[in-house]
Amino acid sequence: MKHKNTVKLEFPSIPDNVALARVVVGTMLANMDFTLTDVDDVKVAVSEAVSNAVLHGYQNRSNGLVYLTITAEPQGLEIIVEDYGRGIQDVEKAMEPAFSTLPERMGMGFVFMKSFMDKLEVDSQVGRGTRVRMFKASLQAMRAVQ
Amino acid sequence: MDLDASLSGETLVVRLYGELDLRVSDNLRPRLDKELDRQRVKHLLFNLRGVDFIDSSGIGFILGRYKKVKAQGGTVALAGPNRSVHRILDLSGMYKVMSGFANESEALKALEGGKQG
Numbered sequence: 001m002k003h004k005n006t007v008k009l010e011f012p013s014i015p016d017n018v019a020l021a022r023v024v025v026g027t028m029l030a031n032m033d034f035t036l037t038d039v040d041d042v043k044v045a046v047s048e049a050v051s052n053a054v055l056h057g058y059q060n061r062s063n064g065l066v067y068l069t070i071t072a073e074p075q076g077l078e079i080i081v082e083d084y085g086r087g088i089q090d091v092e093k094a095m096e097p098a099f100s101t102l103p104e105r106m107g108m109g110f111v112f113m114k115s116f117m118d119k120l121e122v123d124s125q126v127g128r129g130t131r132v133r134m135f136k137a138s139l140q141a142m143r144a145v146q
Numbered sequence: 147m148d149l150d151a152s153l154s155g156e157t158l159v160v161r162l163y164g165e166l167d168l169r170v171s172d173n174l175r176p177r178l179d180k181e182l183d184r185q186r187v188k189h190l191l192f193n194l195r196g197v198d199f200i201d202s203s204g205i206g207f208i209l210g211r212y213k214k215v216k217a218q219g220g221t222v223a224l225a226g227p228n229r230s231v232h233r234i235l236d237l238s239g240m241y242k243v244m245s246g247f248a249n250e251s252e253a254l255k256a257l258e259g260g261k262q263g
């Protein structure tokens with residue numbers, strides 16, 4: 001790819017939009033230098049971050065807004081998912097495997113984001129919201145570091 | 147249609163279709179639980195052939211049903227996932243608690259065969 005491409009989406013916090021986020025990310029990945037497994041991985045990661053915004057950030061209320069920013073560049077794909085929901089009390093603890101504040105949940109979301117992406121940063125403030133930034137390096141970028 | 151359930155012996159065979167994410171699992175959970183309560187079900191078999199995506203919500207959905215069936219002395223099996231779904235199931239440790247099969251008939255044979263032996 002020659003040009004940097006940034007796409008911004010703003011959508012209400014309803015579960016239907018998790019699939020929408022995957023489709024947009026999947027479409028952007030299709031034109032990039034990634035393996036099929038990479039594409040699967042990034043789709044799971046974005047699905048997790050957007051699901052968390054809807055489910056935890058806005059506690060399943062549909063009147064919140066989720067902001068998704070995707071930037072494709074030769075080095076890779078950056079995804080930012082933001083919500084202005086309840087925030088996370090202890091980010092480090094929230095990212096531990098099997099930690100969940102909901103009884104029927106597994107606490108796998110952050111584990112998937114971490115293992116499927118090359119970078120994961122979480123900023124959160126209680127009562128203000130959460131910002132998840134993830135990056136997946138392209139094959140070209142991986143070759144360059146070797 | 148994203149769920150189709152039928153009883154085969156003591157096993158409830160559940161064929162799932164589409165993308166097992168937050169929306170779909172929220173929608174399937176009460177429907178499947180109703181089936182599990184309604185029928186005289188011992189074992190549960192998920193046929194995942196028609197599933198093309200799964201994330202932690204789908205994993206949680208399957209594991210929640212597993213706990214229910216297990217508590218009543220039954221077992222749960224997974225059949226026919228595609229490569230990427232299989233990978234997620236594997237990573238989440240699902241095959242440590244339930245067995246995986248290439249297809250529905252193999253899984254049924256194992257589940258239903260078990261009771262005679």
Ligand SMILES: Nc1ncnc2c1ncn2[C@@H]1O[C@H](COP(=O)(O)OP(=O)(O)OP(=O)(O)O)[C@@H](O)[C@H]1O
Nearest residue numbers: 052056057094100101105106107108109110130202
């Ligand atoms: N956007 C968010 N806003 C508020 N809390 C969040 C957010 N994202 C994650 N959390 C908190 O972090 C915990 C861990 O998140 P993670 O995605 O790993 O697990 P989970 O969502 O609870 O379960 P699973 O992802 O397996 O369905 C959540 O239970 C929740 O308390």
Ligand SMILES: [Mg+2]
Nearest residue numbers: 052109110202
């Ligand atoms: Mg989650």
